[in-house]
Amino acid sequence: MSVPREVDLLIEARWVVPVEPHGVVLEDHAVAVDGGSIVAVLPTAEARAACAPRERVALGEHALIPGLVNAHTHNPMTLLRGLADDLPLMVWLRQHIWPVEGRVLGPEFVRDGVELAIAEMLRGGTTCCNENYFFPDVAAATYRRAGFRATVGLPLIEFPSAWAKSRDEYFERALAVHDDFRGDALIGTAFAPHAPYTVSDQAFERVRMLADQLDVPVHLHLHETAHEVEEAKRETGLRPLQRMQQLGIVNDRLIAVHMTQLTDAEIALCAEEGVSVVHCPESNLKLASGFCPAEKLRRAGVNLALGTDGCASNNDLDMFGEMRTAALLAKGVAGDASAFDAAATLHAATLGGARTLGLADRIGSIAPGKRADLAAVRLDPLETQPLYHVVSQLVYATGRQQVSDVWIDGRRQLADRALTGLDADALRAKARAWRERVAAIGG
Template sequence: MTADTITAADSRINARWLIPVEPFGVVLEHQAVILQGSRIADVLPQSEADQKYRTRETVNLGQHVVLPGLINLHGHTAMSLFRGLADDLPLMTWLNDHIWPAEGKFVSEPFVLDGTRLAMAEMLRTGTTTFSDMYFFPEVTAQAAHDAGMRAQVCFPLMDMPTVWGSGPDEYLRKGAALIEQWQGDEYIMPAIGPHAPYTVSDQPLKNAVALAERTGAAIQLHLHETAFEVDEALKATATRPVTRMAELGVLGRNTQCVHMTQIDDSDLEQLVRSGAHIVHCPESNLKLASGLCPVQKLMDHGINVTIGTDGAASNNDLDLFGELKTAAMVAKVVAGDASALSAHRALELATLNGARALGREQELGSLVAGKLADLIAVDLSDPFLQPVYDPASHLVYSNHGRAVSHSWIHGVPQLQDGRLTRIDVPDLMLRVSEWRQQILS
């Protein structure tokens, strides 16, 4: 091979193991990922890369598995500052008596900025490269994520009652439309619409949200069928299940992400299949709040795209998506009564390609394929708690925790190097978090 046939590129990542996600179920060994700018230029055996490419930088990861960056499709990032504030309580008590009063007192632009930075630091340290947020002051979250170089779907809140961010639905929708206009088409930020839940948003605001989504292409994400109480109250008030009401209002569609869905009967399943909506499974939050269990395998068997999210750190209490995957896989087996339900590879797909599908970006994200955006992570499998390694995919789901993540790249830019964040000032952030703790305690 002559010098003329050798291609120059920016970076080469040599991996002991590689899980590309596409094709499904594959674990490759001794692979090289070639990065050029913001894209993956090639994925090929290291021996072939030696002959084909010359790069400015080579990262040797001889005991690591490399895979696509994880996509955390539901959370309330700034609520990281409420982590552990009100534990061991049912959902409505937790919300009405603790979280909503605390939000009314403390949530502000500075609170959201520092809480978002805290959440991003944790997510980056544990393998997440794209997250979805639904919270107040979404313009602050969007700017913080963009400044850090992290991908984010930012859903502006919509509900009937006034909050710190607005006086009611009309103001939320007006501000939300401006958010969509500002960030639409951005490489990192995906603005979206976030109706809180059927029990907090009336029909007309939901119809207006659907109209905004149709006009702009923005996704809709909402909490739906989170608890049996929610469904029972809706049936008492309207004799209609919330999923049916959402379908009748036009909320359910291929651009809709339904969070939780722990209460599903055959009519709900039919509506979900017909609509093409996506499900965001949040198993640890659902378990902690005793909300219920999402029938993940049943949904997948019916062709429904299921993704995964951590929910907020106030109800989880962490944002480690690898831990969430383990819980999801374990719970799925019990719910289905089948030990083969939600296999390790399927679980990894929830947090990668399925998440990209829900965002409408499966052509750019979610797998390690030439031409896709260079969002990828490396997990160090050398620690004794991960030895011996027979199946890296199994280890990632059943044995790993997110702290074994050593490297990450977003848009081709290093975000985590040997476990150290490159774009977040952690010491300064910890000072700010300590100040918030003192304020909230007092």
């Protein structure tokens, strides 16, 4: 008789949804974790015989899924949740958000906003995000301190901010942050030029060169609104994606966010060049920005991810809500009830996001050799009964409040809905203090 293998953790679940293979649900399975890595996925009876865990977690009526990947966020803006609702994008941005940020933006704002966002994401089953905001050094340090996985954007924009005063300073500070977190187990970096309408050709050319040299992604708002595209055509004679192609930005490092205005030729270009598209349906709906043709992109072979965008325009970081909205919206846009089905939607929220960030070999599915970024979801509440199809239920009927437990790198971050490393009362007090400060400046 073979001796059971000692492992750190054995999670036994009623259902394991590995995402790879596509659409598969494993009933009465267990995931063995050691050293933060998944070492086996086995039927529960076999796992009990094969493993000697230091800790065993039994999830009798749960689905165990890969941790969700929020592929586009501005998480410090969680502190601006609900500040200027029901306004068009450019009015919202230029007349409300940017002026308020000009008064409050700094390291303390970023730290406190990121901490609040981490708590919200963990309680909703999200274990990784793609951050895009100022003071990336503070954001990265905050994510690392909390044990949260993140790709942190290195911001670039043509006007001065509290983070940098000139184009050269943006690049200098970006490279310093990249060097500080090079090789970190949880924190990666990406260049984050804001958008084609706020970044010059010269800056984009420098981004392309550095992204190639450093092998990091480029995280870019692109084709977000019809107004953006029409304005670009008037000013440059080119649609923004065409301009990016001429500047060498359109390749397999590009993370193109929003993409609500696309021709069939542009979709084909994205597929050919290996571009990843991040679909942010709820933010696009709330700002009336347009509809990303998610099903057309998927059928063309473009890698799709999902993002919430920031709390100032969503107004939450709820990836379960985002999945449901993405699936329903895709059907309406495509005129096809079979479009963007539940399995494809869950894929976009997990492995699609991991591929977008260059992390598909580490996270995004439940497989031996990958890191143990996992979320347990209760499926026995009355609201998810009766249960016929687990993946459909996760996408169409499950709320984020049904997430009970979360692990990142094998470390339990949420235990029966309780945060293990963050003080909820302290976070609440900080959020209320920021509310008073922002309200006092007329926000």
